[in-house]
Amino acid sequence: MTEAVAAVEIDGVTKRFGDVVAVDNVDLAIDDGEFFALLGPSGCGKTTTLRMIAGLDLPTTGSLRIFGEEVGMAPPDRRPVNTVFQAYALFPHMSVRQNIEFGLRMRRVKGPELSQRVAEAIAMVRLAGMEDRRPDQLSGGQQQRVALARALVNQPKVLLLDEPLGALDLKLRQEMQQELKALQRTVGITFVFVTHDQEEALAMSERIGVMSEGRLLQVGTPREIYETPASRFVADFIGRTNLLEASVESAGAVRLANGARIEAETSMAAGSEVAVSLRPERARLQPRGAASAEGSSLDGDVRDITYLGHAVVYEVAVGPMSVEVRSEGEVGQPFAVGDEVTVNWDRGAAAVVAD
Amino acid sequence: MQPANRPPASTGASGEEAAEVAKRRQGMLLASPGSLYLLIFFVVPLALISVYSFATRTSTGRTSLSGWNVESYRAIGDDVIVGIIGRSAWLATLTTALCLAVGYPFAYYIATRPRHLRAVLLVLVMIPFWTNGLVRVFAIRFLLGSNGPASALSESMGFGTFRILFTPTAVTIGMVYSFLTLMVLPLYVALERMDWSLTEAARDLYASGSKAFWKVTLPLTKSGIVAGSVLVFVPSFGSYVVPDILGGAKTLLVGSYIARQFRDARNYPLGAALSVLLIVAMLVAVALNQRSGSGADSGDRPRRRGRGRAHAEPEPVAAP
Amino acid sequence: MTGTVETGLGQRTRRLLAAWAWVVFAFLYVPIVVLVVFSFNASARVNIWGGFSLAWYGEALSNEVITSAIRVSLIVAAVSTAVSVVLGTAVALALDRYRFKGRRALDGTIYLPIVIPDITMAVMLLVFFAEAFKFIDSFGPRFTLGISTVALSHIAFNISFVCVVVRARLDQFDRTLEEAARDLYATGWQTFRRVTLPLIMPGIAAGGLLALTLSLDDVVISAFVAGPGSTTLPVYVFSSIRRGVTPELNAISTLMLTASITLVLGALALQRRRASASQQTQVL
Numbered sequence: 001m002t003e004a005v006a007a008v009e010i011d012g013v014t015k016r017f018g019d020v021v022a023v024d025n026v027d028l029a030i031d032d033g034e035f036f037a038l039l040g041p042s043g044c045g046k047t048t049t050l051r052m053i054a055g056l057d058l059p060t061t062g063s064l065r066i067f068g069e070e071v072g073m074a075p076p077d078r079r080p081v082n083t084v085f086q087a088y089a090l091f092p093h094m095s096v097r098q099n100i101e102f103g104l105r106m107r108r109v110k111g112p113e114l115s116q117r118v119a120e121a122i123a124m125v126r127l128a129g130m131e132d133r134r135p136d137q138l139s140g141g142q143q144q145r146v147a148l149a150r151a152l153v154n155q156p157k158v159l160l161l162d163e164p165l166g167a168l169d170l171k172l173r174q175e176m177q178q179e180l181k182a183l184q185r186t187v188g189i190t191f192v193f194v195t196h197d198q199e200e201a202l203a204m205s206e207r208i209g210v211m212s213e214g215r216l217l218q219v220g221t222p223r224e225i226y227e228t229p230a231s232r233f234v235a236d237f238i239g240r241t242n243l244l245e246a247s248v249e250s251a252g253a254v255r256l257a258n259g260a261r262i263e264a265e266t267s268m269a270a271g272s273e274v275a276v277s278l279r280p281e282r283a284r285l286q287p288r289g290a291a292s293a294e295g296s297s298l299d300g301d302v303r304d305i306t307y308l309g310h311a312v313v314y315e316v317a318v319g320p321m322s323v324e325v326r327s328e329g330e331v332g333q334p335f336a337v338g339d340e341v342t343v344n345w346d347r348g349a350a351a352v353v354a355d
Numbered sequence: 356m357q358p359a360n361r362p363p364a365s366t367g368a369s370g371e372e373a374a375e376v377a378k379r380r381q382g383m384l385l386a387s388p389g390s391l392y393l394l395i396f397f398v399v400p401l402a403l404i405s406v407y408s409f410a411t412r413t414s415t416g417r418t419s420l421s422g423w424n425v426e427s428y429r430a431i432g433d434d435v436i437v438g439i440i441g442r443s444a445w446l447a448t449l450t451t452a453l454c455l456a457v458g459y460p461f462a463y464y465i466a467t468r469p470r471h472l473r474a475v476l477l478v479l480v481m482i483p484f485w486t487n488g489l490v491r492v493f494a495i496r497f498l499l500g501s502n503g504p505a506s507a508l509s510e511s512m513g514f515g516t517f518r519i520l521f522t523p524t525a526v527t528i529g530m531v532y533s534f535l536t537l538m539v540l541p542l543y544v545a546l547e548r549m550d551w552s553l554t555e556a557a558r559d560l561y562a563s564g565s566k567a568f569w570k571v572t573l574p575l576t577k578s579g580i581v582a583g584s585v586l587v588f589v590p591s592f593g594s595y596v597v598p599d600i601l602g603g604a605k606t607l608l609v610g611s612y613i614a615r616q617f618r619d620a621r622n623y624p625l626g627a628a629l630s631v632l633l634i635v636a637m638l639v640a641v642a643l644n645q646r647s648g649s650g651a652d653s654g655d656r657p658r659r660r661g662r663g664r665a666h667a668e669p670e671p672v673a674a675p
Numbered sequence: 676m677t678g679t680v681e682t683g684l685g686q687r688t689r690r691l692l693a694a695w696a697w698v699v700f701a702f703l704y705v706p707i708v709v710l711v712v713f714s715f716n717a718s719a720r721v722n723i724w725g726g727f728s729l730a731w732y733g734e735a736l737s738n739e740v741i742t743s744a745i746r747v748s749l750i751v752a753a754v755s756t757a758v759s760v761v762l763g764t765a766v767a768l769a770l771d772r773y774r775f776k777g778r779r780a781l782d783g784t785i786y787l788p789i790v791i792p793d794i795t796m797a798v799m800l801l802v803f804f805a806e807a808f809k810f811i812d813s814f815g816p817r818f819t820l821g822i823s824t825v826a827l828s829h830i831a832f833n834i835s836f837v838c839v840v841v842r843a844r845l846d847q848f849d850r851t852l853e854e855a856a857r858d859l860y861a862t863g864w865q866t867f868r869r870v871t872l873p874l875i876m877p878g879i880a881a882g883g884l885l886a887l888t889l890s891l892d893d894v895v896i897s898a899f900v901a902g903p904g905s906t907t908l909p910v911y912v913f914s915s916i917r918r919g920v921t922p923e924l925n926a927i928s929t930l931m932l933t934a935s936i937t938l939v940l941g942a943l944a945l946q947r948r949r950a951s952a953s954q955q956t957q958v959l
Binding site: 383385386390396397398457463464480486488489495496498502564590596614627633637 | 684685688691692693695699702704710713720723765766769770772775776777778784785787790793794795797798800801802803806827828891892894899916920924935936938939943
Binding site: 054056085091093 | 558571
């Protein structure tokens with residue numbers, strides 16, 4: 001693929017509200033046709049970033065380009081993007097059809113083109129027959145689809161989605177995840193969506209940008225983000241993990257706080273304070289002494305067992321530390337509380353992360 | 356459960372029924388003192404005034420309760436009275452329109468301030484609202500009088516004294532001054548409830564700032580506009596104190612005219628008939644408001660942002 | 676974030692809005708302030724500033740007609756507020772949570788005194804008292820218009836206002852709190868006394884404050900149902916204004932202003948203290 005121009009290019013953008021820095025010097029390029037997630041906890045600046053792309057907030061400093069065109073200071077009605085709002089922001093005094101027509105009418109689209117595009121949008125989100133209802137006569141899932149149609153009917157170059165599934169219950173949310181992915185493949189445009197739900201981000205997007213306290217910490221594919229987190233925050237925020245305090249001994253080994261030496265790849269200088277991120281499902285539990293020589297291991301005692309049906313979670317006390325081990329497909333009841341065990345994992349299963 | 360509930364009388368098959376009867380009795384008991392009072396001091400007077408409107412005025416100015424007729428209602432068709440009613444309706448309409456024009460941007464400004472500032476500004480609005488109405492009208496009278504401070508100021512600046520008092524203009528100013536807060540408060544409530552993500556959505560869908568206002572904000576605050584208009588129109592139309600203090604002979608309004616029938620003119624039946632007319636007019640206005648209000652409820656209820664699941668709370672864009 | 680709600684208006688429109696708001700505030704406050712300032716004017720001519728003086732206050736307060744009017748106003752306000760708070764709250768409770776015969780009729784009637792213009796309420800009551808006295812007089816005792824007819828009339832409109840305010844509070848009342856109290860062994864009465872009443876108390880207090888203000892404010896109805904010697908302060912002021920503007924009137928008006936503003940600010944302070952935990956600033 002040739003170096004195409006990015007769908008959204010954010011260059012050194014900072015947004016301040018009074019004394020509060022909501023977005024702190026963010027650089028980000030989102031490719032054409034990409035399904036991109038901005039992920040982070042409440043107040044991390046992800047929504048503000050989205051709103052700046054939409055033009056609903058203007059950046060304090062920095063540059064923002066959509067398909068190469070500088071739009072940083074343009075009002076929202078002059079940008080080739082549309083938004084699916086959190087809780088949808090459907091106009092309550094208008095019917096489904098009037099809601100969907102709104103953007104086209106504002107751009108003076110009339111006559112057969114208007115009705116044809118609206119009909120297509122309604123068909124696309126499977127809302128035929130609902131055109132004359134008011135938003136409050138629709139279910140949550142239907143409202144969500146109206147919001148999608150209302151944005152997509154304008155044929156934006158980029159679709160922005162602000163916590164699009166947050167207001168739906170779990171089952172509907174999983175359905176809509178699939179639907180949104182399918183929809184994005186159909187229309188082929190860039191989707192940028194904001195979520196605080198890491199599972200949703202992993203399941204839906206091609207790439208994820210993780211934010212915290214206004215900063216963009218890491219951008220990568222779901223696999224990169226999960227398996228090689230760049231920092232302690234990312235490791236902790238994405239999925240469950242054990243973070244073991246350690247310091248670097250050499251390029252191939254770190255020493256844990258309890259003195260144990262562990263083999264792990266790191267490029268950080270010897271002596272650096274780091275943490276070892278060990279995913280619970282990557283660790284194995286074995287009776288003490290039966291450990292294989294492969295990889296690394298820690299000795300401890302089983303302190304607690306939680307049965308989840310498809311998995312069993314063990315909490316293992318390793319000195320003052322506590323390590324969670326998740327075991328799936330276990331047969332019988334191999335361990336009990338108080339058992340002396342060894343936690344063991346393959347080389348490369350644990351990642352060394354900076355603070 | 357209910358307050359002052361008695362212990363259940365029995366627990367048999369009729370227990371539920373007995374509890375129902377006891378509850379009914381309890382409700383009656385609670386309501387009866389107030390109802391009785393309202394019956395004697397409101398419903399009976401209302402009935403009496405209706406009866407009086409069909410009575411005859413004797414040559415001595417007394418009211419004869421025999422010989423029912425609709426003379427008083429016929430008299431309302433008289434040119435003078437039609438003129439008075441027309442003038443009252445016109446001034447009330449003008450007052451309502453001015454209050455809306457003045458109050459909407461004002462309420463809009465207050466409703467869109469930061470929360471703490473909003474509270475302070477609201478208190479500043481509430482103070483005149485709670486302040487003695489007569490004193491406020493007097494303040495206008497004092498200010499606008501031909502020997503008052505405003506006149507003195509204009510004289511010292513070389514514009515000469517101004518004679519605004521005892522004109523319809525003075526009455527309109529006084530009514531706007533008296534009733535403005537009645538317009539601002541429902542507008543404020545409607546604007547404060549407004550879900551501004553809707554105007555953002557309109558902007559996102561290519562509406563300009565003013566288009567977004569006319570297409571989204573204004574329709575969604577219709578309930579406040581209607582409620583405020585009724586709240587201003589009703590007391591303006593029946594106003595007695597304001598025209599009496601600020602108006603002159605040319606601004607005789609229906610309220611003062613009714614008062615006159617019960618004081619100097621001693622034509623109780625005519626006054627009663629006008630009162631009945633006024634009451635009916637007000638009830639119609641309020642009923643219309645209620646209809647449009649309930650209509651707004653089904654479609655125009657602004658939905659608050661962030662309803663729904665607990666962890667779907669809107670991300671605070673930035674903490675204060 | 677400044678906290679200003681983003682409504683999608685342009686910069687210029689926003690500036691105009693702000694300027695307009697302050698113009699309106701000036702419109703609301705300038706007449707009152709001018710009135711207060713001139714009440715301290717030493718000159719007897721209302722348009723010339725003759726230096727600071729409290730003379731008009733002295734004059735007003737040594738006028739026996741005025742002090743008597745103040746006394747009447749306070750008595751009427753106190754009595755009508757007390758009675759209408761009790762009756763109005765009871766009606767609000769009954770309408771909110773019971774079904775009984777005549778409920779619909781009561782529900783409709785309770786709003787009427789709020790809706791109909793003062794002047795019609797005034798003439799209605801005037802006619803009513805005239806007829807009632809005629810009727811009672813035929814049995815012997817003689818009644819005339821006086822302080823009691825004023826108080827009775829004020830109660831008649833205040834019940835409705837208290838009822839509406841309390842009902843608004845009951846409307847947002849979370850009934851599960853009462854169920855929780857019953858679940859925790861409270862009797863019906865205890866539940867009312869310990870849970871319901873404290874929670875609707877702000878509504879009752881607001882209703883009472885409204886009743887007090889309306890009673891102290893009323894001029895039209897009082898003017899019609901007051902007899903000789905039972906003139907309220909607003910009625911006195913009203914009839915004096917018709918005779919002409921005097922600095923003494925400025926002084927009395929300022930006293931009345933001070934009273935109502937003190938009432939509002941006191942109520943707000945009380946509310947703020949009570950609501951400081953829930954940080955809701957709700958007036959009325």
